[in-house]
Amino acid sequence: MKRRSFLTAVAGAAFLTACGAGEDDTGTAGAKITLGFSAWPGWFPWQVAQEKGLFAKNGVTVELKYFDSYTDSLNALATGNLTCNSQTLNDTLSSVSGGSKQTIVLLNDNSTGNDQIIAAPGIRTVADLKGKKVAAEQGTVDHYLLLLALEKAGLTEKDVTFTPLLTDAAAAAFVAGQVDAVGVFAPFTTTALGRSGSTAVSTSKDFPGAIPDALSFQAQFVKDHPDEVQKVVQTWFDTTAWIKDNAAEAVSIMAKKGGVSDADYKTYDAGTTIFTKEQNIEAFTPGGDAKHLDYQANKIAEFLVSTKLVDAKPPLDGLFEPKFVKAVR
Known part of the structure; x- marks a missing residue:
């Protein structure tokens, strides 16, 4: 099982078509969203959202795609075969550096020890x-x-x-x-x-703030279907609230998806800091320290270039869109 790679190679077209988003995902209002995620405690809440019917409650049609290979999920988004994907800021920057048009609409968490x-x-x-x-x-x-x-x-x-x-x-x-x-x-x-x-x-x-985990959409989908994006972001916060109120059941759902015991899953709690709406808004606000996504993005981009992990510093214009977390009820 792979997670969180920041070197994205383009996978074969046959595979990507097989796990793709489908022709109707971006064509009409109310289009189905195909959301990718993989093994990481900050992303398993999506499984809770699905099993507890929280996407449907918010009136949005979402098909979850779980990837044993995280790199494959990055490739699927970068080539337009997912509507959105749960991925690190590092990986998003790598994809953007390679020409992929993406927009981050939600910060799921920061890795704080996991x-x-x-x-x-x-x-x-x-x-x-x-x-x-x-x-x-x-x-x-x-x-x-x-x-x-x-x-x-x-x-x-x-x-x-x-x-x-x-x-x-x-x-x-x-x-x-x-x-x-x-x-x-x-x-x-x-x-x-x-x-x-x-x-x-x-x-x-x-390394506080060095590994933020986010939900990144195809940039064109965000422009064409803002209402659907809003419903997904709202579902995330509804899910984290449900998890807080139903901790034992939520842990069981997430541990099962992760292939570990409930007891082991609980040990990951401190190592993944799930962000509140307020922390999201602060992160999306430009600033000069580790709490702010633009600051971290510049630091990560410089590091990736200096270590030759990418060829050129990715453009950051339009990468972060805070309006969706600001509109959460």
């Missing part, structure tokens, strides 16, 4: 990773977290032996003792920490 660099016994700091074998899924946000952590410790990727593996395979390799450290996200953090004596030497909590 992305982790987990190391073997005896490795206590990021500096101790020098000369060690470190696995992560190349091009994912946890690869990005590794680069941020190394930079903060005065190191670069050249100071470690980077081993690119899919996230589930990377966690398994770490548990088997084949690598010295691993970059993973929840729920694979649970797998990696199963290695006796292992510990997280760096997490997304160390």
Whole structure:
């Protein structure tokens, strides 16, 4: 299972057609919305919205598309085969840099600890990773977290032996003792920490605001169908309110989708900070610190260019549209 890659390759047309949004998604008023999401605690509430009928309650037709491969969801949106997708700001910037026209209408959450660099016994700091074998899924946000952590410790990727593996395979390799450290996200953090004596030497909590998770739409759909977009955004906040009032049932729904126990799912709570309407409005407001999306977007874009993960800094004009969260009841 993959999540949160910021290097988007175009997938084959046959696959994208098979998981596409359909011809009617953007053609008429009240069109069906195909919403993509994948394994991440901040996105599992969409499953709750579907199972509890909250999309229908708001009068919007939404087909959820769950992707085992997060990268495939990015490709599907970038090539117009999803109406919208749950993805990181990093990945949206990468897609926009490649020419995709997208608009972010909602900030689901910030990663506040559920992305982790987990190391073997005896490795206590990021500096101790020098000369060690470190696995992560190349091009994912946890690869990005590794680069941020190394930079903060005065190191670069050249100071470690980077081993690119899919996230589930990377966690398994770490548990088997084949690598010295691993970059993973929840729920694979649970797998990696199963290695006796292992510990997280760096997490997304160390880099506040660096990994925002958002709902990004095809830009043209936002222009053509603002009422439908509004209903989806309203459903998100109705869902988070329902989860707050029905915590046990909600955890069971989300844990089942994530393939973990209810108890394990509860441990992810602090590591994913779901944003309120007020936090959304603050994030969409231009500003000069980590609370603001424009500030983070510029920092992430500069980092992606400097590390040659994208060729050019993506344009930010029109990327953020705050009117929908502002209109939430």
